[in-house]
Structure formats: structure tokens, C-alpha cells
Amino acid sequence: MSYQIRLSTCSRLRQRAALAMTLCSALCLTPQAVAKTAIEEMVVVANHLPTPSYLVGSAFSVLDTEAFAERIHFDPSALFRNLPSLNVSQTGGFGGLTEIRLRGSESNHTLVLIDGIEANDPANGAAFNLAQLAGTSIARIELLRGPQSARYGAEAIGGVIAIYTRPRTGAAQATEPSLDLGVETGSHGFHLGQLRAQMQQPVGAAQWDNRFSVTRALTNGSNTSPFGSESDGYRNRSWSTDSSLYWEQGGELGISVRQTHSSSDGDPQDFAFPAGPTQGLVIDGDENNTARQRLVALHAGAKTGAWEHDLRLSQNASQTRFRKDGLYNSGLQGLLNKVDWSSARNFSSGHLTHALALGLQYEQRRFRNFSATLAGANHQASDRQHSQFAEYLVKGATRSLSISARHDNNERFANLTTWRVTATQALPRRLRLHGSWGEGSANPTFFELFGFIPDSFAGNPGLKPEYSKGWDVGMGGSHVDYRYRWDLTYFRSRLHDEIITAFGPAPNYLSRPENLVGASKRTGWELSANADVSQQLSVSAHFTWLYSTDANGQREVRRPGQSGAVNAHLALAGGRGKASLAWVYNGRMQDTEFIYATPATRAEIKAVSLVNVGMSFALSDTATVFLRGHNLLDKEYEQVLGYRAPGITGSMGVIVSLR
Numbered sequence: 001m002s003y004q005i006r007l008s009t010c011s012r013l014r015q016r017a018a019l020a021m022t023l024c025s026a027l028c029l030t031p032q033a034v035a036k037t038a039i040e041e042m043v044v045v046a047n048h049l050p051t052p053s054y055l056v057g058s059a060f061s062v063l064d065t066e067a068f069a070e071r072i073h074f075d076p077s078a079l080f081r082n083l084p085s086l087n088v089s090q091t092g093g094f095g096g097l098t099e100i101r102l103r104g105s106e107s108n109h110t111l112v113l114i115d116g117i118e119a120n121d122p123a124n125g126a127a128f129n130l131a132q133l134a135g136t137s138i139a140r141i142e143l144l145r146g147p148q149s150a151r152y153g154a155e156a157i158g159g160v161i162a163i164y165t166r167p168r169t170g171a172a173q174a175t176e177p178s179l180d181l182g183v184e185t186g187s188h189g190f191h192l193g194q195l196r197a198q199m200q201q202p203v204g205a206a207q208w209d210n211r212f213s214v215t216r217a218l219t220n221g222s223n224t225s226p227f228g229s230e231s232d233g234y235r236n237r238s239w240s241t242d243s244s245l246y247w248e249q250g251g252e253l254g255i256s257v258r259q260t261h262s263s264s265d266g267d268p269q270d271f272a273f274p275a276g277p278t279q280g281l282v283i284d285g286d287e288n289n290t291a292r293q294r295l296v297a298l299h300a301g302a303k304t305g306a307w308e309h310d311l312r313l314s315q316n317a318s319q320t321r322f323r324k325d326g327l328y329n330s331g332l333q334g335l336l337n338k339v340d341w342s343s344a345r346n347f348s349s350g351h352l353t354h355a356l357a358l359g360l361q362y363e364q365r366r367f368r369n370f371s372a373t374l375a376g377a378n379h380q381a382s383d384r385q386h387s388q389f390a391e392y393l394v395k396g397a398t399r400s401l402s403i404s405a406r407h408d409n410n411e412r413f414a415n416l417t418t419w420r421v422t423a424t425q426a427l428p429r430r431l432r433l434h435g436s437w438g439e440g441s442a443n444p445t446f447f448e449l450f451g452f453i454p455d456s457f458a459g460n461p462g463l464k465p466e467y468s469k470g471w472d473v474g475m476g477g478s479h480v481d482y483r484y485r486w487d488l489t490y491f492r493s494r495l496h497d498e499i500i501t502a503f504g505p506a507p508n509y510l511s512r513p514e515n516l517v518g519a520s521k522r523t524g525w526e527l528s529a530n531a532d533v534s535q536q537l538s539v540s541a542h543f544t545w546l547y548s549t550d551a552n553g554q555r556e557v558r559r560p561g562q563s564g565a566v567n568a569h570l571a572l573a574g575g576r577g578k579a580s581l582a583w584v585y586n587g588r589m590q591d592t593e594f595i596y597a598t599p600a601t602r603a604e605i606k607a608v609s610l611v612n613v614g615m616s617f618a619l620s621d622t623a624t625v626f627l628r629g630h631n632l633l634d635k636e637y638e639q640v641l642g643y644r645a646p647g648i649t650g651s652m653g654v655i656v657s658l659r
Contacts (some may be wrong), residue, residue, distance in 0.1 A: 013539045045113070045142040046422075047402055048151075048344050048357035048391050055400040057422025058148075058436045059472050059489045059526065061542075063141040076133040076207040077254070078612055078630055081584045082565050084526045084542035085141050085491075088130065089558045092224030092643040094190075095234025095264040096570045098130035103145055103491060104522035104548030104559045106498075109442055109466075111148070113162045115242075115256060117295045120155055120319045123334025123367055124291075126445040132260050132293060133163070135192055135215040140164040142163035145526075146491065147440030147470045150404040150420035153387060157440030157468045157495065165240065166211060168537040175452040179658040186628070187652025188231070189220030206245040209254075214239040222646040225267045228284035230260030231263040242287040243301075250308065253655050268324075269594065269642065270508060271455075280594035282642040300620045304374040314338045322453070327408040330377065330453055333368040334446065354394050361387040367446030378453040385410040390457075398426035408441070434474045434489075440468040448499060460513050468495045495520040498551060509594055518551030555590050558640065560607070576618040582608045591641035596642055608637035624655045 042050040045056055053062070061083050077088045077098055089107075089597050099107035108127040112119045119129045141163055148156035177199040184192040196213040214237075221233040238261070244254025266287040270278045297314040316336040320325040322329045342359035363385045371377035389406040404420040420438035428431055444463035445451075451459045470493025480486045497515045504510040524546040531539045543564030548556040565584045572579065593603040613635050616626035627650070634648040 015622070026210075032645045033129050034213055043142060045160055046146050047355075047393055048359075049346075049393070050340060051393075051395075051400075054393050054432060055424060056427075057400060057402060057424040057434050059145040059434070059487075059491070061143040061145075061528065063143075065138055065140065074135065075630065076130055076138070078388075078582075078584075079138065080130060080141075081586075082540075082542075082567060082582065083141065083173050084564075085145055085524070085544045085546070085558060086143065086526050087586070088639065089129075090639045090643075091266070092640075093188075093222040093234070093646045094219050094230060095131050095134065095221065095236065095262065095328075096224065096232070096266065096643065097264075099127060100130055100161075101559060102143075102158035102161075103493070103524065104556060105472075105495075107443075108155060108445065109157035109440070111608045112155040112549070113160065114258065114295060115163070115165055115297075116299070116312065117256070117314050118316055118336065118338065119293075119295060120316075121293065121320075121334065122316055122336040122365055123318050123332040123447060124320055124573065126160075126442075129291070130232075130321060131264070132262065133236065134171070134234070134262070135217040136195065137165060137194070137196065137213065138163060139166050144309045145489075145618065146436050146472055147418075147438035147468055149418040149440040149491065150389070150406045151391065151409065152440060153363075154441055157442055157466070157470075157493075165213075166242075168204075176659050177649065180655055181651060181658070182242075182655040184626075184653030186649050187649045188222055188646070189233075189453050190218070190649075190651055192217040192651075192653070193242065196270070201396040203245065206247050206251075207247065209242070209244045211242045212240070222644070223284075224643050225282045225284050226644050227278060227281070230266060230267070230284040234265065235263045250301065250303040252299070254297075254300075255298050257294070257296050259448050261292045261532070262289075263290045265573075271594070275596050279596055280642075282644075286325045289320060290316070290323075291304070291320045293318045295344045306347070309343045310341070312338075312340045326653065330369070330371045332447065332451065333370070335364075337364040337365040338362065341609050342507065351604050352394055352396050361389070361390045362386075363387070365446065367450065369447070369451050372451065376453070379452070381446055381450055382414040383410065383444060400424050400463050410443065413443055416465070416467075427475075430478050430480065433474075433477070435471070435473040438469075441489045442466040442468075442499075444499060444513070454512070457511050462497060463513060464515050466495060466499055466515075469497050470492055470494070473508050474526075483532040484530070487527070489526045491522075491526065492526055493522045495522070502551065503592075512568060516551040518550075520550045520556070522546070522548045524548075531579065536571045538569045539567065540569075554602075557591045558589055558605075559604070561586035561590040562607075573617070578616050580614045580649055582610075582612045584612065586610075586639070593641055603641055605638050608635050609633075610635060610637075622657050622659075624657075625652070626655070 041053040043053050043056050043060060044050050046056045063281045075094050077090055080086055081088055083104045087101045090096050100110055101107055102110045107381045108125050113129040120126050125628040143161050145159040148160050152160055178553040178560055180196040182194040194215045198211045200209050202519045211487045216237045218235045221231045223229055224232045240258040242256040244252060246252050267282050268283055268285040268287055270283045294317045297312055299312045301310050317334045321331040339634040342357055344357035346355045366382045368380040388408045390406040401423045408416050418439040424434040443465045449459050449461050472489050472491035474487055474489030476487035478617060496519050498520045499513050500516055502514045526544050528542040545562055546559055550556055563586050567582045588607045589605050590602045591605055610631050613629045616624055618624045629650045631648050638647050639645055
């Protein structure tokens with residue numbers, strides 16, 4: 001057995017070497033000259049150092065919310081639907097569990113970073129609940145698509161989403177202190193209040209940057225169940241602070257804290273026995289989930305000679321409690337401690353610039369499952385992992401190549417080495433060819449291994465890690481002055497040992513995770529386009545065709561075959577007014593159903609088109625009013641089978657800035 005494993009490893013190494021040689025040959029081609037943009041857009045998440053967008057080989061998208069109407073969304077799913085290949089599944093209305101799936105991957109296969117801190121829930125399935133961002137002021141989103149475990153480790157099979165809550169401007173510039181106060185009110189008893197403050201001042205040879213924000217939001221919600229009239233409410237309060245020192249020589253030292261506390265009402269599925277007319281469907285009931293998450297990071301940076309060093313100590317702590325009929329039922333608690341150190345340097349050789357990065361990472365995870373009624377369901381576990389990674393990047397004026405490798409040594413699972421290769425090459429007529437190949441991994445979560453929810457879920461300690469390989473190739477183009485830009489990308493990946501949820505027999509349908517034998521396939525096309533029609537009007541659009549099947553050849557649930565959006569952004573009254581109009585399309589998809597009366601185990605969720613709008617107007621230098629509307633056509637639709645989404649909603653508010 002060990003001899004076969006060594007042969008397989010050597011074969012993979014030869015394949016990787018052949019691919020690297022092919023891309024190196026492409027890098028050495030003599031290209032036509034291409035003009036650069038007047039202001040280079042830098043992408044932070046793609047490589048270990050910020051890279052100009054035209055030299056990024058991976059498929060990526062950037063959403064800069066400063067470019068159009070104010071976008072402090074109480075429901076962040078409306079914002080994330082503007083990103084290609086990203087599918088959002090929300091259980092009902094505001095605050096319901098909101099999962100994201102990238103390129104047909106699972107909800108726990110996309111790594112989410114908030115200001116550089118891993119935000120995936122370490123207890124509840126290692127997925128990220130998008131509802132936790134309710135009311136958060138988001139300055140910028142960078143989306144990196146395709147397997148990225150060689151750079152970021154586990155959970156990065158589908159890709160990486162980097163969320164920045166403040167503009168990334170490098171070292172702070174001395175400005176006057178500012179205070180922003182915002183209030184908003186709307187339909188379904190929605191109310192939001194927000195305070196943001198910032199101050200920069202010199203401290204010796206350094207610049208001291210301080211930021212603080214606090215948000216309180218609540219809504220009566222809408223009726224999630226298609227039966228009855230009970231509304232399911234949501235409450236959210238969050239705060240964040242960041243205090244950092246910056247030196248001109250590139251040094252920095254700072255600490256950041258972000259904490260979110262939410263309470264979400266919900267409805268159960270009817271699994272009563274004997275079965276009634278609503279069996280298997282969502283019905284009105286008294287369920288409540290409270291969740292708390294705290295992200296803390298201490299970060300430092302310094303430069304010695306040609307090397308730039310970065311150190312980050314972070315902690316991600318989460319706790320979820322489930323209540324039914326007002327009584328405490330069960331809960332989960334997770335903790336992720338990480339230490340990241342990296343060192344990078346640049347050096348030149350002729351017309352090429354080379355960059356090398358080396359790094360170490362230590363992770364410690366802890367998990368606890370507790371039940372109020374079953375002593376045997378109380379369980380706690382932990383594990384540790386040491387990782388080493390390296391990345392080499394070479395770039396010229398019109399081309400780039402990067403090679404990344406990472407080795408993970410986990411005390412619970414077998415050691416794993418993952419690779420990633422990317423390249424891009426400019427072509428004549430302002431065209432650009434880009435491509436990437438990478439590997440991804442996802443260890444079984446503690447919840448999958450040991451989790452327990454009475455009458456609903458039992459863990460499986462015998463699970464194996466999931467493993468994926470994927471590649472993409474695309475071509476993009478632009479107008480001579482970059483007023484028009486487009487990109488078309490084809491992607492393909494194979495996921496092995498996919499962890500799925502298997503359901504037991506009636507009447508309880510007790511679920512248990514299992515590894516599938518074989519490969520799950522994800523294939524598709526991504527098309528995106530942007531046009532600056534005039535100085536006042538810009539239009540952006542994206543569309544994705546996806547074919548995603550499991551190892552048995554069955555379509556994966558909650559993945560639409562087609563999805564897309566078109567956005568128009570208009571500046572009015574000399575820039576004092578801004579308006580955004582969005583059309584969002586989510587195609588047909590399948591979901592699991594539990595209705596005894598039907599022989600099928602799957603049901604179809606219909607396609608839906610949504611129209612959203614946002615408008616703002618600056619009354620003065622200090623006051624801005626805004627309006628928002630979602631689902632203006634009042635469509636009745638579902639994102640998860642049986643959970644009714646809200647109809648038309650609207651809100652209005654004002655932001656006052658004091659300086």
C-alpha cells in the first residue's frame with residue numbers, strides 16, 4: 001500500500017512540474033505592448049503582495065462600494081448577489097441562515113476573511129453565515145475564485161472572499177477627527193442605528209490611526225412559513241474597533257476587535273407522526289437561535305533589509321444556542337487560535353520583477369457540543385495543525401507567473417501538500433489570457449465529526465477529509481481608455497470524498513454526514529462586463545452557467561444552472577446624488593424534500609428575477625439622505641425549499657457626518 005502511495009505522489013509531482021514548465025514557456029513569449037491604466041487597481045487577496053489587476057492570473061472580482069450609492073445593507077445578501085459565480089441561499093427573511101456557494105462548492109468550502117481575520121464559524125460547520133454581516137459598513141470586497149488551499153489552507157476549495165470594512169489606503173494620513181451617525185427605518189418594523197468614528201494623529205515618528213463603529217438593528221421580519229401569519233424577527237448588535245501605529249519605513253503595530261451578537265426567530269419543518277397535511281413542510285413555530293462571534297487580531301509588520309515581515313495573532317470565537325418553545329435545547333461553541341508569520345522580498349532581473357514569500361502557520365481548534373436533555377450528547381474535542389508555505393511570483397510589464405505550495409501537518413488527519421499555479425499573458429488588440437490550476441482541501445468539521453442536535457443530527461467520527469483539483473482559463477479585453485472591460489472564463493473541478501448529509505428513515509429522518517465514493521464534478525462559464533457609458537452612468541453585468549453533480553451523477557442541491565445580475569449606477573446633480581438599479585436572476589435549482597406523500601426525494605425551486613434600487617442625495621457637506629428598496633416587483637419565491645422569502649421591502653434613512 002505504501003509503495004502505491006509513493007508512485008501516486010511522484011506522478012502528481014511530475015504533472016505539476018510539467019504544468020509549471022508549460023506556463024513558464026508561455027511567460028517567455030514576446031507580447032505586443034499594452035498600455036496600463038492611469039491608476040492601477042491593486043488586488044490584495046490574489047498573492048502575498050498587492051498585485052496590479054492586469055497581472056493576476058486567477059479569476060477574480062472586485063466590488064468597490066465607494067464607487068456608487070451608499071451600500072450599508074441590513075441584508076448583505078443583496079450586495080453579494082452582484083458577484084459572479086456566487087450563489088446565496090437564505091432560509092426565509094432577514095437574519096435567517098444565509099449560506100454562500102462559490103462555483104458550485106459547498107457552503108463550508110469558501111474561506112471568508114474580514115479585515116484579514118478568518119471569519120468561518122469554527123463550531124457550526126466551518127461555514128460563514130452571511131447574516132452575521134447585517135448592518136456592516138463594507139468598503140470593498142475581493143473575490144478570488146478556484147481552489148486556493150496552497151495559499152490559505154482548508155476551506156478554500158471554492159475560493160476566498162476578502163471583506164474590508166474600511167478603505168485600504170496603507171498608512172494612515174493625518175486628518176481631522178470624524179464622527180458619522182446614521183439612522184434608518186423601513187417596512188416589517190425595521191430600525192437601524194449606527195455610529196462610526198475615526199481619528200488620526202502623530203505619535204512620535206509614527207501615525208496613530210483609531211477607528212470605532214457600533215450598530216444596532218432589528219426587524220419584526222416576515223412570515224417564513226407558507227402557512228399561517230407569524231412573523232420571524234431578527235435582532236443584531238455589533239461593534240468593532242481598530243487601533244494601529246504606522247511608521248514611514250513600513251512598520252506597523254495594531255490590534256482589532258469585532259464582535260457580533262444576533263438573535264433569529266425561525267420555524268420548524270413538520271416531522272410529526274402520524275403525518276398530517278403539512279408533513280415535511282415549514283410551519284409556524286417557536287424556534288430561536290442566538291449566535292455570538294468575536295474576531296480579535298494583533299498584527300505587526302517590519303522591514304529588515306530587503307525583507308518585509310508580517311506577524312498576525314488572531315482568535316475566532318463563536319457560540320450558538322438553540323431554543324424551542326422558549327426552552328433551551330442545545331448549543332455549539334468553537335474557538336480558532338491562529339499564528340501567521342510571513343516574510344517576503346522583491347528583486348529584479350532584467351525586465352522582470354521577482355517576489356518570494358515564505359511563511360509558517362499554527363492553528364489550534366476547540367469545539368464543544370452541549371445538550372440540555374441528553375447527557376451523552378455533551379462532547380468536546382480539539383486539534384492542532386502546523387503549516388509551511390511558499391510562493392514565488394515573477395512579473396513583467398505584460399505577463400506574470402506564480403507558483404505556491406503548502407504543507408499541512410494535522411494531528412488528527414494525514415499530512416497534505418497542496419499546490420497552485422497561475423499565469424497571465426497580454427495579447428494583441430488589448431486582450432489578456434489568464435489561467436490557474438490549484439488544489440483544495442477541507443477537513444471534516446468538529447460538528448460533522450462529533451456534533452449532535454436531538455432528533456435531527458448525529459456526527460460521524462469516521463469521516464475523511466475532502467480533496468479537490470480545479471483549473472480555469474479565461475480571456476478578457478478592454479477599450480483603449482478602459483471605459484469598457486469584459487472577461488469570459490471556463491472552469492472545471494473535481495471534488496473527492498465529498499461529505500454529504502444522509503437522512504435516516506421516517507418519522508425522524510435523523511441525519512448523519514458521510515463521505516461519497518467517487519468524484520463530484522463542477523463545470524461552468526463565467527461572463528462579466530463593465531462599461532463607463534459616460535461620466536455619470538456606468539453599467540456592470542455578470543452571468544454564470546454552472547453544471548454541478550455529485551459522485552452519483554445527481555444535480556447538487558441549491559446550485560442554479562444559470563445566475564446573473566445587471567447593475568446601473570447613475571450620478572446626479574453634479575455628484576451630489578447617486579442611484580443604483582439592480583436586476584438579479586437566480587435560475588431553477590433543486591433541493592431536498594421530505595414529503596411522505598411523494599415518492600421523490602428532490603423538488604425544484606423556480607427561477608426568479610429580483611429588482612432592487614438604492615438612491616442617496618447629499619443635502620450638504622455633512623448630511624446625506626438615502627432610500628432603499630428590495631424585490632420591487634413583489635415576487636413570491638424561495639431560496640431554500642419551504643422557506644418563503646420576503647416580498648417587497650423598503651427603507652429610508654439619513655447619515656450625518658461631523659468633522
